[in-house]
Amino acid sequence: MRLGPALLFQRLGVSGVVRLVRHAPAFVKLFARLVKDPRVSLKPKLILAAAFLYLVIPFDLLPDFMPVIGQLDDLVVLALAARTFLRLCPRDVVRAHVQALQP
Numbered sequence: 001m002r003l004g005p006a007l008l009f010q011r012l013g014v015s016g017v018v019r020l021v022r023h024a025p026a027f028v029k030l031f032a033r034l035v036k037d038p039r040v041s042l043k044p045k046l047i048l049a050a051a052f053l054y055l056v057i058p059f060d061l062l063p064d065f066m067p068v069i070g071q072l073d074d075l076v077v078l079a080l081a082a083r084t085f086l087r088l089c090p091r092d093v094v095r096a097h098v099q100a101l102q103p
Contacts, residue, residue: 020079026101027082033097034089044088051081 012020031048034040054077086094 029101030094030097031082031085033100034085034094037093037097039093040089044085047081047088048085051078 035045035048055074
């Protein structure tokens with residue numbers, strides 16, 4: 001699998017990235033609810049925890065001192081982990097939490 005900063009823009013496009021940023025607060029609430037839910041197994045929770053650990057540990061695939069690209073690798077890792085987390089969570093549990101968050 002190719003992993004690079006351009007992957008996010010290639011898959012989502014600029015408008016997709018803008019939508020992702022606009023919906024970020026809702027995703028944070030959804031992920032927090034799913035992490036607390038006992039119906040979600042440990043494996044997806046560990047994947048999400050590993051992504052956050054990657055963000056705080058000083059080791060990076062691309063060093064942060066590289067302008068723009070250094071920060072985008074963190075975003076790509078976080079996006080891939082979030083996507084994997086949601087795919088591994090039971091669909092009915094995710095649906096229930098999404099419905100609970102809607103106004």
